Amino acid sequence: MGTYEKWISFYTIVRKDLLRMFRIWPQTFLPAIVTSVLYFLVFGAFLGSRIGEVSDVPYILFVVPGLVMLAVITNSYANTSFVMFTNKFFGRTIDSVLVSPTPPWILVAGFITGGLIRGVTIGVLVLLVSLFFTNLVVHSFAVVFGFLVLTSLVCSLAGLVNGVYAKSMDGINIIPTFVLTPLIYLGGVFYSVESLPAFWGMVTRLDPVFYIINGFRYGFLGTSDTSIVFSVGLLVGLAVIFLAINIHLIRTGLGLRQ
Amino acid sequence: MNTAPALSLTNLKKTYKDGTTALKGVSLDVPAGDFFALLGPNGAGKTTLIGLLTGLVTKTSGTVKVFGKDIDFNAEEARANIGLVPQEITMNPFEKPIDIVVNQAGYYGIPRSIAVPRAEQILKDLGLYDKRDEQSAKLSGGMKRRLMIAQGIINEPKLLILDEPTAGVDVELRHSMWEYLKTLTKKGVTILLTTHYLEEAEQLCKHVAIIGKGEIVANGTMDEILALHDGEKTVDGYRTGRLEDVFLKLTQ
Numbered sequence: 001m002g003t004y005e006k007w008i009s010f011y012t013i014v015r016k017d018l019l020r021m022f023r024i025w026p027q028t029f030l031p032a033i034v035t036s037v038l039y040f041l042v043f044g045a046f047l048g049s050r051i052g053e054v055s056d057v058p059y060i061l062f063v064v065p066g067l068v069m070l071a072v073i074t075n076s077y078a079n080t081s082f083v084m085f086t087n088k089f090f091g092r093t094i095d096s097v098l099v100s101p102t103p104p105w106i107l108v109a110g111f112i113t114g115g116l117i118r119g120v121t122i123g124v125l126v127l128l129v130s131l132f133f134t135n136l137v138v139h140s141f142a143v144v145f146g147f148l149v150l151t152s153l154v155c156s157l158a159g160l161v162n163g164v165y166a167k168s169m170d171g172i173n174i175i176p177t178f179v180l181t182p183l184i185y186l187g188g189v190f191y192s193v194e195s196l197p198a199f200w201g202m203v204t205r206l207d208p209v210f211y212i213i214n215g216f217r218y219g220f221l222g223t224s225d226t227s228i229v230f231s232v233g234l235l236v237g238l239a240v241i242f243l244a245i246n247i248h249l250i251r252t253g254l255g256l257r258q
Numbered sequence: 259m260n261t262a263p264a265l266s267l268t269n270l271k272k273t274y275k276d277g278t279t280a281l282k283g284v285s286l287d288v289p290a291g292d293f294f295a296l297l298g299p300n301g302a303g304k305t306t307l308i309g310l311l312t313g314l315v316t317k318t319s320g321t322v323k324v325f326g327k328d329i330d331f332n333a334e335e336a337r338a339n340i341g342l343v344p345q346e347i348t349m350n351p352f353e354k355p356i357d358i359v360v361n362q363a364g365y366y367g368i369p370r371s372i373a374v375p376r377a378e379q380i381l382k383d384l385g386l387y388d389k390r391d392e393q394s395a396k397l398s399g400g401m402k403r404r405l406m407i408a409q410g411i412i413n414e415p416k417l418l419i420l421d422e423p424t425a426g427v428d429v430e431l432r433h434s435m436w437e438y439l440k441t442l443t444k445k446g447v448t449i450l451l452t453t454h455y456l457e458e459a460e461q462l463c464k465h466v467a468i469i470g471k472g473e474i475v476a477n478g479t480m481d482e483i484l485a486l487h488d489g490e491k492t493v494d495g496y497r498t499g500r501l502e503d504v505f506l507k508l509t510q
């Protein structure tokens with residue numbers, strides 16, 4: 001396969017996923033919007049005025065970046081894990097790609113591009129929704145966009161590993177429910193680590209999502225509980241690790257070929 | 259001119275994780291440009307063998323060459339020459355037939371500007387053109403089989419692998435499918451066929467291999483294989499059963 005043929009193959013995988021994603025938008029985009037509206041209502045309009053300021057900003061401004069990341073992480077992850085799982089178990093449509101000359105890295109790139117686009121689109125939509133509840137101030141568009149893309153990339157890659165390994169529907173639900181959700185909620189979406197007792201502050205600092213959320217929050221507030229350089233380094237490191245795992249899995253056929 | 263066999267297998271072995279040995283060292287050459295029958299009872303290793311050729315099953319050891327290209331060292335070139343029509347119906351039931359076929363072309367690097375008219379022509383040839391924009395879930399069993407063939411030939415493969423393509427298909431449709439596939443062999447396509455309808459293999463294939471319990475138990479031209487029949491069973495002086503008798507004799 002030459003470069004042009006590889007591009008066609010990549011485009012085919014991405015196009016197919018995007019058509020699916022936008023055709024079933026009430027399942028892929030709407031839930032994140034509805035959930036975000038509820039969070040903004042509860043934590044912004046209803047409770048926000050009572051909580052007052054966190055990290056020297058109104059609570060609603062503090063919580064918006066966390067809620068955006070919550071939506072981005074869960075949706076990027078869900079997209080690749082679900083699409084890979086359904087391709088494996090419903091009609092074995094993944095075989096159509098596996099028998100073709102499409103190289104493993106194109107297959108990985110195609111799947112994660114779908115997750116990346118869904119994650120970034122949802123991030124932008126949730127940010128737009130937040131404008132109905134507060135006047136967002138952006139400290140650095142580059143940091144905001146960079147974290148949006150990197151986070152979506154890492155979660156798409158992680159979701160793909162899950163989708164490749166999953167042998168049943170439980171297999172794609174266990175990690176998001178029992179690992180990802182606790183990591184997100186304990187990662188500082190709703191609070192600053194400075195306000196926690198020492199023990200819980202230490203627990204939070206062991207959570208990788210904490211660094212992702214705080215890096216993204218820095219893009220808006222210009223302040224963060226963590227080093228932004230460390231946050232970027234962590235995301236890049238995770239991306240490299242998950243990419244290597246994915247390419248190994250698909251090249252060797254683990255979880256895909258018999 | 260490439261004189262390499264369409265397919266060359268050397269000492270191909272497959273043992274699954276649970277310890278089941280499906281193939282015990284299969285060596286086989288499939289000559290280019292005609293039908294080739296791979297016959298065997300259920301569980302003999304036919305589908306495992308096809309999975310190994312197409313990359314859906316990983317081999318334990320041995321080599322596979324497609325028109326001289328090793329599937330380990332020239333995977334992309336080797337696979338570009340193969341089309342597969344699997345035994346199971348593997349398609350997204352929500353997709354339209356035209357999309358299924360055009361997407362398959364895309365995985366082979368064929369742009370939509372070429373793939374769409376080619377897919378439309380194939381769907382016309384296979385009598386599916388009127389159904390091209392319907393959900394594939396709404397197609398009948400025979401139509402789904404034909405759609406699988408369309409998917410398998412969209413990349414214009416030099417080697418087409420058909421794993422029991424006529425299972426559950428009525429006689430009339432089977433005949434029309436074979437007539438269409440004969441037009442492909444006339445264009446130089448090699449067709450490796452597994453089927454339980456031995457009379458089909460006998461009529462279509464000049465070459466045949468019989469696999470039993472993971473090993474090739476007979477391999478040669480159809481005449482050579484039929485000559486293995488001992489001729490004892492006769493009715494009114496005529497030999498009966500022919501390939502079926504040889505098959506039963508070799509695989510029991």
